[in-house]
Amino acid sequence: MRTFSTKFSALMLVSFSLALVLVTFGTGQAKEAATTQTYVVVGTAAMHGGNVTAAREKAITDSLVTAVALMTKELLEEGSLVDNFSQLNELLFDQTSTFIQGYKVLTEAGQDKSYRVVVKATVSGKKISTKLTDAGILRASTTLPSVLFLVAEQNLEQEYPLFWWSPLGSSFISIAEASMVEHMQQAGFTVVNHRGARSRPLVNWDDINKPNLTDLEAAELGAALKADVVVLGTSFASPSTNIMGSAMRSFNGTVSLRALRSDSAESLVNLTRTAVAVNEEDAVGGKEALMDAGATAGPALAEELITAWQKQAGRPSVVEVVIVGTNQLAHYVKFRKTLNTISGVEGIRVKEIKPNEATLQVEYIGKPQDLAADLMQQNFKSFGIKIFEVTPEHLKVELIPG
DSSP, rough: OOOOOOOHHHHHHHHHHHHHHHOOSSSSSSSTTTOOOOOOOOEEEEETTOOHHHHHHHHHHHHHHHHHHHHHHHSHHHHHHTTTHHHHIIIITTTTGGTTEEEEEEEEEEOOSEEEEEEEEEEEEEHHHHHHTTTTTTTOOOOOEEEEEEEEEEEEOOOOOOOSSSOTTTTOOOOHHHHHHHHHHHHOOOOOTTGGGGTTTTSSSGGGGGOOOOOHHHHHHHHHHTOSSEEEEEEEEEEEOOOOOOSSSEEEEEEEEEEEEEHHHHHEEEEEEEEEEEEEHHHHHHHHHHHHHHHHHHHHHHHHHHHHHHHHOOEEEEEEEEEOOOOOHHHHHHHHHHHSSTTEEEEEEEEEEEETTTEEEESSSHHHHHHHHHHHHHHOEEEEEEEEOOOOSEEEEEEEOO
């Protein structure tokens, strides 16, 4: 890992002062929304043995570190910058080329012992923000997902688990779920109300009349009920030991959960929490144990799901775009160029070329449905398009000559 000297700290202070005068700011609050910004900064390097070329390159590198540091300073509060500086050094300042979109040396000058450059550098705040969020340093400002609970529960007096998606359980809400819902709502999540859901002809309910759903079944149910995330799992109570010399008994409550994305069944969170309650009666003791286990699991679920969701926020997923009608090469080229200009498209790779058909892998921030909607808004002039297949992973487009 590259080690920065006291000279770097001094340069940071000098460059911050200089750059505050020379920087070209984007609009809005940088700490709220990372944007691409251009800075004019000074870079300095020592010159050894009259080697101007080496000194110039080091001075340019020094200036780019300062530009990245300035953008980082806008994204982080001062305390976070100081507390995480060692990690920032490795994540950002050792690999500045990852975050620099372009630069130009405006002027330069050398003396016997040093070489200085004035550089105009454009920095991607978005890439830095993503890096900081992935590292857990920056908490992204994102809308939290809507959540559907699919928790099958069994208390001591119950022979089988109860679950709301069964024919007899449409109004059932598990004890642990009720505790977790309260904490999730306090954390800012929208919890999907599943009361009366079975009356909606959106799902083949007979196929999922079982307490243990597969990830895919749970994700499909979540998507049908307009939830971004499903929380799938079990809660159960079990007797523990008697308390000697007393009629009181202890009871264990256990909640095991996994949170999945509804659009892809991708796992986001896995956790298990337990609690112990004491009571004379089995039913009451089991209920209290389940309630306490849910109260313990709720905050943990909220915290872990916020972290997992924010790590994915702004990160592109790969959408496979199948294009039919590529025999007209000019139409295919125009389509690709237009596709590349759509907001949210981060990159395009060719996966396969066949007669009159091409398959592209598109790095896209958003859902395929959103990409399809944006494509339909484009004016291709000499041809039109027809989108006849959209799934969570791909879409199929036909180019139609005008």
